[in-house]
Amino acid sequence: MAKAAQDYLVTTKGLTKHYGTLVAVDNLNLKVKKGTIFGLLGPNGAGKTTTILMLLGLTEPTAGQALIDGCDPTREPLKVKARTGYLPDNVGFYQDMTGWENLYYTAELNGLPQDVAKERIAWAVERVGLADAINRKVGEYSRGMRQRLGIADLLVKDPPLIIMDEPTLGIDPEGVRELLALIKTLAREDGRTILLSSHLLHQVQEICDEVGIFVRGKMIACGTVDDLGRQLVQGKRFSLEIEAEPLDEGLLNLCRSQRGVVELQQAGTRLTLLCSEDIRPQLTKEIVAAGYKLLHLTLRGYSLDEIYRRYFTKEEGKNGQAATATSKAAQH
């Protein structure tokens, strides 16, 4: 038991938050393992930010409990805040102070001694690549620079748990790539646990070890991306997309002759195979052996977008009426 508790840095039990009649977070049971990247995914208004605020003790839960490294945020807020770094979606810095001054303020709030603070700031700034701009006022920073300053701010604090709310929002693709790489090193090299929320699924898919899918305050699925895909396609047919050259009758026949293939559809240069099992290993071998050039092969239903869309529509169908009722209530 004790070991199990140590493995999980964040656990919630029946965490619930009501705003009047609106249920923002509904009976959430979450477990985040130490040293992993966990993604809270879901559309806007699904309750991700509310969950994060409750984890930080900035909002009191209506019911249930959250534990961060064994501490309850409502009872021991300082312990929780000392162990947790928070990067909000639009990270707030004082505009008329320089980047360095902002970081130093954080260091002071964390009670770091002067020399340690200065050392850490220099190191953090170097690491996020802001050394040139650190003595400029934050008001002049671009959004990407501000986000990097936010990460430097986390590094100054040096917490074992980092919570990020929509870290990639409003950043150009190149910036997102760099940011994600940085987040990844924070987890892999420094051994920190990272909890991030996003509605941009494909962006965070590659770095998350585990994801939880949020719809209307409920976590409707949780697990690794692969697990979720497998759960989803279980009992259903696999759908393989293939593109190969040259596209001729021989290729079609080869595909049809595979064991387990039920149906073959052709749309332009792309073939879609519906099959009862995963035939990717044997199919690729045979296509190449027959002298075709394989250009593209995907197993549909394994991408997070797909998973998310299916879960979402499934939930939508189930709760369709309840959903319209709550959205009406929210309008009033």
Added chain:
Amino acid sequence: MAKPQLPQVKPPSIDNLLQANKGLTAVIKKEISDHISGKRFLILVALVVIACLASLYIAATAIRDAGTDNFAFLKMFTVAGSKLPFSFTAFVSFLGPLIGLIMGFDAISGERDRGTLSHVLSQPIYRDALINGKFIAGVAVLAMVIFGLGLVTGALGILIFGVPPTLSEFLRIITFLLLSVVYISFWLALSLLFSIVFRQTTTSALAGIALWLFFSLFAMFLVGMIADAIFPVTDNSPASQIIKNARLNQWLGRLCPNYLYDEATVTLMNPSVRALGVVTLEQILGAIEAPLTYGQSLLLIWPHVVGLIAATLICFAIAYYLFMRQEIRA
């Protein structure tokens, strides 16, 4: 057999207490430097400095013309000339609240707008460290400004007149400056409260200014109307009716912080004020006309001081309570 052990109660560790304090001092340091380097605060202080120096100059000419009697030094702060109908004390009484309001109106709502509130509160500090730090820093800056201003005015007065203050005059001025700090702190606490209640910074500023205008322009007018409605006074009303009217007027007026402050200031800065409120002829008859000592004046305004401090603390307590319960959204 193991002896049954007394359950040990762990005292809160000193590290934790220090940590909380560190957050508070960090907030105070930052807020003070923010205030002092802020442009709007400099503009406001420049305005007040010019107003006070102008009033000193006017007072100087007025006193020269009229000649001096007792307490010449105090008169520099209280005498208004014909060109500028404001004395130093009147200026502080009128513009002081504005300083308090401008220092506090965006204290919390501004942080919320810029998204810094959730950032600061996710650091390991108690939530009240932020609001306590802001209030303490505000009061500290206020005290610096008010005392700086009062002492510079006094020093210039000595240069102009060549009259040094007596000890009791000096004590009266120091007490007046302290009282002014308390009075402006009331407005600071009020604007801090508004910045928590109203999400919009402009709403908070307007609410503060509206209340300031109400108290300094309309409140006494309204008080007079109420007093007249309850105890109407005509040319041939009996004396008891007139006294009742005046008493009610005074008691209602004392509900306004600026009236309290003005009454206390007059008593402090003018030792010949011997009583506040209505005094009948028979009470004066036989009394020896002499200025009050410092201690006696202080005794007269003690309720005012307590009232102002209480009003300040009540405002701050409400602000504190609301802030502690408030949802912190990014």
